[in-house]
Amino acid sequence: MGSLQNEAHDEDPQVHPLHLTPYDALPNKKQVWPGEPNTREEGLGRLVLLTPDVVASAAATSIRSGRRVNLGWELNKLEIANFGRVPCRHEIVGILGGAAFDDVYTFNPQQSSQWDGLRHFSQPAPTESEPERRVFYGGVTSQEIMDLTNHRIGLQYWAKEGICGRGVLLDYVSYAEKRGIDYSTFSDHSVPLSVLLEIAQEENVTFKRGDILFVRMGVTKEWDTRMTSEDKNAYATTKTPRHAGVEGTEEMLRWLWDTGFSAVAGDAISFEVYPAKKSYPRGEGEPEVEGVFMHEYLLAGWGMPIGELFDLEALSAMCIKEQRWEFFVASAPFNMPGGVSSPPNCIAIF
Template sequence: MSDLAKPVHATTFDSLPDKRKVWNGAPGSNEEGLGRLILLTPDVIADAAKSCIKTGHRVSLNWDLTKLEIANFNRAPTQHLVVPLLGGVAYDDVYIFNPQQSSQWDGLRHFSAPFPTPENPAQRLFYNGVTSAEITDRSNTRIGLQYWAKEGICGRGVLLDYAEYAKRQSIVYNTLSDHSIPLSVLLAIAKEQNLTFRRGDILFVRIGFTKEWDTEMTSEAKFEYAKSTNPQHAGVEGTEEMLRWIWDEGFAAVAGDAVSFEVYPSKKSYSRGEGEVEVEGLFMHEFLLAGWGMPIGEMFDLEELSVRCRKENRWDFFVTSSPLNMPGGVSSPPNCLAIF
């Protein structure tokens, strides 16, 4: 870990002076732009390559760019134009797409968090105090994708296969619902898979959304989802105990095949069973992105990854991801491979 990362990223969750504001680096610096990815040091990546690359099998984690072909939040489908060049001697293509519509990394410009003041009780800020005015100023590229693109998001990936666990446990759910995965279940899956974590790991959670969309949902159901004014997405619970685990395990990034990674909309509380005190809920995007500078991956295609992990009977692999080198970019297709 670099000296710049040590003061804050080596601190335990419960010792953080402000769990909503774990900011690092001067404005406009590389350290600021990397955010939590500062954990991916050359030593961490070299160790991951040595321990994870054994058989040479590769699996793409990129879902079809045309998905979601019917999306919510007024997100338009991808347009792909094939353009003739030199009278048909050659061809170019033109892409018009919203990265949030398919597999994507949420960048640090994607989501803000509330930081109210007496003078401005409605104030919201992005990572390291970046304002909306800075985001919309196209001459300002603070915390843009270019910082991630220059080094990539590489390291040891670990998969917690909730979809397979749920099948074994006869847990029935819809991925476009408010079904949530508690930390206790993620830990149980890790134990079943004999998976231990290392600092700098990139966490993947498979819930089965892309499979459901591709093989089970009708066109009518997709249209109903797209026009809903209150869409629901299954995902991991948004709780302080989940945040504590993510921080203290030292994950550099989190990702999944769910639409929002965490359950959406966020819940006020989560039940722990009859007679037990409910656990307070929170919106983890505000902590992970605006508070910690941690990438969140969504709608990654984890189906073949799940198959390969079961074939090799291991749930760790080397990840290589190359976000778009767009100065001031907000989000990006992952361009991601898992290498075994």
């Protein structure tokens, strides 16, 4: 059984002190916005934890065998997506009289493997005059997002440096299979923090500041091997989609922050269980735990990238083969000024 190591609060002159402040000492847990508008610090959000020293250490300790695994699902999946998202269209166009060919892609990054950028999701920020007001990371407004001349908190900040560091996989699918836990990833099945910590111990995972957390729930496996065309159509057309994922609770938030993760990702459609639950049951006789919508904290509050619909099947197999659940991650988001989300273009290197 492995130990859990927390290096999240060491001093680092390259990182604003707010990023190293314990969760319970944060002046505003839902708005950790230390960067000035239109600066690298604001644009990177929680990715500032990926300092050169952190990345160099991750490469030196995690790359051993040289085996590599792609973490991106096929770009044309989900073939039928929910929320009215347009499926991917791929055209091959001949030029020079057929002597050469070009591609033409039309797609919504949210329909397949993607990083949610800081422009993707907002949090409530009501005022007396605007009770329905919402803002994005740093206080960015929807008007700023829709202004195509305004690139604040756009993808270009992530693209310039990439998302590179030590990845760790918590394989809930394997954990559940060993224990006979049967569930659909298109349900409100949720994974509590206690189970994630149990998986980490079984995998002998030790966490470090700057880690990129991956949680395997099994969405791509279920979509590819268990769902019929009718099942996929039913999901795409329902007005009340349900997604399995990690619990959305304050204890989960506290752990994600205090452990020092720079980003979180998984094969789940929303990483956390969706729709967000008002509460979660505990043991017999124990009170229920209040639920939170973590997207409002992670993206709009902390600037922490959320990866969704990553294909973690080959990664899981490689972790088992190597008998280690840590690896180096190299991800190159689209260099799109003002971009909202991007395919991860992500490789795990062992």
